[in-house]
Amino acid sequence: MVKQVVVTGAYGFIGRHVARYLAGQGHRVIGIGHGGWDRAQSQAWGLSTWHTADVTLESLITYAGRPELIVHCAGGASVGFSIERPLQDYQRTVSTTAAVLEFARIHAREAAVVMPSSAAVYGNARALPIAESAPLQPVSPYGEHKRMAENLCRLYSEEFGVATAVVRFFSVYGPGLRKQLLWDACDRLARNEPAQFFGDGAETRDWLHIDDTVALIELAGRQAGSDCPLVNGGTGQAVSVRELLTHLFRLLGRNDDPVFSGGGRNGDPKYYLADIKAAQRWGWNPRVGWREGLQQYVDWFRQGAV
Amino acid sequence: MVKQVVVTGAYGFIGRHVARYLAGQGHRVIGIGHGGWDRAQSQAWGLSTWHTADVTLESLITYAGRPELIVHCAGGASVGFSIERPLQDYQRTVSTTAAVLEFARIHAREAAVVMPSSAAVYGNARALPIAESAPLQPVSPYGEHKRMAENLCRLYSEEFGVATAVVRFFSVYGPGLRKQLLWDACDRLARNEPAQFFGDGAETRDWLHIDDTVALIELAGRQAGSDCPLVNGGTGQAVSVRELLTHLFRLLGRNDDPVFSGGGRNGDPKYYLADIKAAQRWGWNPRVGWREGLQQYVDWFRQGAV
Numbered sequence: 001m002v003k004q005v006v007v008t009g010a011y012g013f014i015g016r017h018v019a020r021y022l023a024g025q026g027h028r029v030i031g032i033g034h035g036g037w038d039r040a041q042s043q044a045w046g047l048s049t050w051h052t053a054d055v056t057l058e059s060l061i062t063y064a065g066r067p068e069l070i071v072h073c074a075g076g077a078s079v080g081f082s083i084e085r086p087l088q089d090y091q092r093t094v095s096t097t098a099a100v101l102e103f104a105r106i107h108a109r110e111a112a113v114v115m116p117s118s119a120a121v122y123g124n125a126r127a128l129p130i131a132e133s134a135p136l137q138p139v140s141p142y143g144e145h146k147r148m149a150e151n152l153c154r155l156y157s158e159e160f161g162v163a164t165a166v167v168r169f170f171s172v173y174g175p176g177l178r179k180q181l182l183w184d185a186c187d188r189l190a191r192n193e194p195a196q197f198f199g200d201g202a203e204t205r206d207w208l209h210i211d212d213t214v215a216l217i218e219l220a221g222r223q224a225g226s227d228c229p230l231v232n233g234g235t236g237q238a239v240s241v242r243e244l245l246t247h248l249f250r251l252l253g254r255n256d257d258p259v260f261s262g263g264g265r266n267g268d269p270k271y272y273l274a275d276i277k278a279a280q281r282w283g284w285n286p287r288v289g290w291r292e293g294l295q296q297y298v299d300w301f302r303q304g305a306v
Numbered sequence: 307m308v309k310q311v312v313v314t315g316a317y318g319f320i321g322r323h324v325a326r327y328l329a330g331q332g333h334r335v336i337g338i339g340h341g342g343w344d345r346a347q348s349q350a351w352g353l354s355t356w357h358t359a360d361v362t363l364e365s366l367i368t369y370a371g372r373p374e375l376i377v378h379c380a381g382g383a384s385v386g387f388s389i390e391r392p393l394q395d396y397q398r399t400v401s402t403t404a405a406v407l408e409f410a411r412i413h414a415r416e417a418a419v420v421m422p423s424s425a426a427v428y429g430n431a432r433a434l435p436i437a438e439s440a441p442l443q444p445v446s447p448y449g450e451h452k453r454m455a456e457n458l459c460r461l462y463s464e465e466f467g468v469a470t471a472v473v474r475f476f477s478v479y480g481p482g483l484r485k486q487l488l489w490d491a492c493d494r495l496a497r498n499e500p501a502q503f504f505g506d507g508a509e510t511r512d513w514l515h516i517d518d519t520v521a522l523i524e525l526a527g528r529q530a531g532s533d534c535p536l537v538n539g540g541t542g543q544a545v546s547v548r549e550l551l552t553h554l555f556r557l558l559g560r561n562d563d564p565v566f567s568g569g570g571r572n573g574d575p576k577y578y579l580a581d582i583k584a585a586q587r588w589g590w591n592p593r594v595g596w597r598e599g600l601q602q603y604v605d606w607f608r609q610g611a612v
Contacts, residue, residue, distance in 0.1 A: 057393060083465065087363060087408035090458075095401060102393035144461045148454045152396075155450045159389065 003027045006067040008055045008100060009074030010047060011035025013177050014116055014213060018071050020046035021214045032063055033074050055096035060103040067108055069221045072100045072115045079267040082142035089141050097149040101156040112163045112224035114217055119170045119272050121147045129275035132230055140267030157228035165224035167216055170234035170274050174210030174293065175300035185245055186301045189252050201242030201260045206234035206274045209288035216284050223282055234274025235286040247291065251298045309333045312373040314361045314406060315380030316353060317341025319483050320422055320519060324377050326352035327520045338369055339380050361402040366409040373414055375527045378406045378421045385573040388448035395447050403455040407462040418469045418530035420523055425476045425578050427453045435581035438536055446573030463534035471530035473522055476540035476580045480516030480599065481606035491551055492607045495558050507548030507566045512540035512580045515594035522590050529588055540580025541592040553597065557604045
């Protein structure tokens, strides 16, 4: 059955992949957000229409039609930005969520709202792997704002019966991601720049491939309800930054090892590892292992990162 | 020493009393918010200037000068309104707080920010009296938004060193309050309208007089710091709605007793009683008992509620 879908922040890395995936399943996908696409480009990413606009109640009323699914990918996308510009990060993450939920409450009662959240809501975890019930102690405006957006989802579900679902994603990556550790590393190695990295290399991340991410978001749309179900999105496997980068060095033909500055970075917890039993109970499982995903990423980068 | 003070929401019940109190101590008080005061009226409430404007970063930059104290009284003021208009309540409570904190971070580094929050953040308490460490489970958008605003205060303190303090007020009342239970009861009795009340009368509230409220806010301004101290504002005495209204009936010369509908009201927890030890450790104590305060209120009402 063809669904009407709205993807906010469809220009972003997760948003565009969600749009293309859902369009590929035959759904009609409208995108709202910021980003310099022309019509051909937005269509190539699966959008029937792309509206360059802030995500507000007014723009949703104007452009969103009567969706049956809203994937709310708009929001702050970087811990560093949230420290530099906390009010903007608040507006991007929290106020857009308030607008999406109000739109669903009044104008799209049948819509399921899926919000990709972040493991940053946990902050420095006391125990690994991190289950959804772990204490929430974000250590950055980015994480705090994601927590506030989650609270709005739960509020609109409990108070007004809006169908919502939240997925706390760990480190999402894949071909097309032009920021964060993998991009920076590939970019600097390609330029033969000195490749010294933050931290001591012992930090762990749980790397989830974009294909698995999109599949989990689509499933969350079907699980959404007035109980606001919430699951982690990760693989359940921790990879240290040293191990990841060393592997990346080899794939790029380097025989030396990554060097670490030793210092940490503000707002970045040291260890991340997802407990993914809740998402598995939905019938989802990650399929792309990190080595396979890293090979894909390097292939994409070497082909000119298009 | 004369301080530059900004009171947001200065037209509201708490805001105007805060403004008048601080002006009476010799401080220069600027007000920003909505409300139909002419110049003489705003001056009578202690304001050197009154700016009718949304509380945004832009309006604060334009009107607030370089305050040493910001009392952020702007915000949603009713559980019922927050259920009817949740997005507006969010904007009034959360987004104004984000703006005030960003203003303090960038333009008023020396300012202390005091935010009057609400016992509504606790929701239905599991144990009485309610200490600040009690779980936060708000049962209305009003309470959830207050919790989010508190989280922003803590975020700006921890992340950026902004000096903040939060006071969770229970049932603030006093002459001049033209809403909520006391006003409704006086108003209906004066009109000889049938006086049936929500609930069963066994609900308890912790009634804090506006004079004690204002003194606690002023003290919170001196306690504010980058640890974002947070205290309850109440008397530590629970009064049932039945007891309060029966007393009110007598003060108004009625010999009958209040009648209750039996039904609860959405978003209103049944029992409230503050643990006030934390505020007492600051050296504050409530001075006006509820019977004395109720007499004052009735006197004000009988004199025409001016």
